[in-house]
Amino acid sequence: MSRKTTIYDIARELNITAATVSRALNNNPRISESTRKRVLETAAAMNYEPNKLALALKHGKSYNVGVVVPNIDRNFFAAIIRGIEDELYPHGYQVIICQTHEEETREAEIIGTLLNAQIDGILMSISTGTADAAHFQAILNKNVPLVLFDRNLSLEGVSSVTIDDFAGGYDATSHLIKQGCRRIAHLTVDPSLDIYHNRMEGYKQALRDNRIEINEAYIITSVNSTEGGQDAVNQLMALPEPPDAIHASSDYIALGAIQRLHQLGIKIPDEFCVIGFSNEPFTRFMELSMSSVDQSPVEMGRTAARVFLDQLENNTQEAAKVVLPAKLCLRKSSVRKSD
């Protein structure tokens, strides 16, 4: 490699010192116009580019931000990342994306690596399995800005950006009730996580507001995959009084449920309504398009990034807690023609 040009090379070329070159390049006022011009010209001619590592070391800032998500191959997280990048990129930050694959140990490991790598902040959505908050404390101890999105954890002094999961659950369930469903099941993933807990609470509240009794047998915790949805349907349809609708906390679970209901010859939406959560793209692609609750992931990413930048610049003590709206997207799987 023909070694890179440094400010020393430029200085030697012009018979001046590196300090002068640095000043010329940084628009420092204490420099003559003629010198500045000569430096800029020489720099361009020599293909000079500043060494970010030196800058970072000097400033104690790497301009790298860590984004930690369970995985990037769910559209939801990919879209959030896109939002984050959109916002951070113009400010000169690079985004380092890490996947926990929903494992707590991996999550702790990744945080260690990121802190070690001198990142300027961490934006993350915690794993399903995470019970212990010790590794988050490590972030706070080092005074590294932390913004949680979607999957929250009520931690003192930590900013978060979420959607209104309660309202999402409430609206989706109300919609099913309006469609004439009365025996509505709720499929959840991990009620210990705020998002799933709130969706369920929204579901329950909607039932209460419509004087429908809550049937605990209709509430099932399942794995977040199509298989989980299929198993849940098997369980539900074996009940003495099976439900007539499913409100799922995840599109993948709802998809599995629809697949299984189909196999059982149950007509959707005439005999049974289904609504999911997340508005993953495939919900539109299906022949029987699926209703879902949109979480505006790109907007969520953007907001998380803005909160982060705010925290950096203003060094505010207060943690921001932003809640974005949840938007109902109604499609064939839950809308009866009579409506």
Added chain:
Amino acid sequence: MSRKTTIYDIARELNITAATVSRALNNNPRISESTRKRVLETAAAMNYEPNKLALALKHGKSYNVGVVVPNIDRNFFAAIIRGIEDELYPHGYQVIICQTHEEETREAEIIGTLLNAQIDGILMSISTGTADAAHFQAILNKNVPLVLFDRNLSLEGVSSVTIDDFAGGYDATSHLIKQGCRRIAHLTVDPSLDIYHNRMEGYKQALRDNRIEINEAYIITSVNSTEGGQDAVNQLMALPEPPDAIHASSDYIALGAIQRLHQLGIKIPDEFCVIGFSNEPFTRFMELSMSSVDQSPVEMGRTAARVFLDQLENNTQEAAKVVLPAKLCLRKSSVRKSD
């Protein structure tokens, strides 16, 4: 922030010099066992962690690798990235993911930023729109290792990892012929890109090998989206002799085609067969599951990462050109029961 512990802090604590501390921490043999022990203990007690920026500046190596893709919200690229991370993570590299959104200017910009950020290498899949190779030359000029995956560009001295697109196109077309189709259309995206060109050549060769004439009216270049597929079907069905099968270079185009054929009341696969390319997850989720060609993206990512590491370590001059197999995945959209 309670400033971070440095080797100087440890040295002061123990009344020795930073050099000794450095040696103790790096398993340098020129150090007494007792000193090493004391240093390690003190380092642990003081919560010492090396400053990667200083290391990077010293070594001229950042342990950051840039991964550039058109976008991460297509499962294909997300899976490749996963493969790359799997392989690079154990070697201590962080992956910086950048999206070009298929824009050449953005691509050039990103490369500039990455080079500037002192990354140790670039793994990328070029944008559809890229015609000018100037920004690639910039990478080579700086002697930064470059590995291209999937979307290749025949550049001197650049390693690449691709699948056998020709074979994929050939096998998919042969399959359609075996299903009894004779008027097979081919929907492509951008024939100036190697991958699409090769898929088309595979398609043509399969026709030739089966003595079926190539009908140029059956070859349509469309936008890579469901809309593109819908438009193409409109065009094809307006022909005096419409086709009886579609071989699409993209799953999204194939999906759009299926949607439109459905609207037209054409029965799939009885009257018309469709096969896509990429094996995106939604192809399985559809009620009429779609045949496709799997590109083993995770494996592709892993391989690209391995080629990169090889290049770094051995500093080999020769560019590796790895070609992975394409796997036919047959599903309902193209398999007739009579088979």
Added chain:
DNA sequence: ACAAGTTGTGTAATCGATTACAAAATCTAT
């Protein structure tokens, strides 16, 4: 003509590590 102010450059420390080279401390052998 000379003190005071302005402007442009140079000197050298700094960020946190690594690493030749030098020097001190300890050990070995006669």
Added chain:
DNA sequence: ATAGATTTTGTAATCGATTACACAACTTGT
């Protein structure tokens, strides 16, 4: 006991930038 070898530690330069401080060279005003 002492020369010589060996082990351990210290000194100082280095990576590529930034920046406080010092100082020289001009301007100005009187």
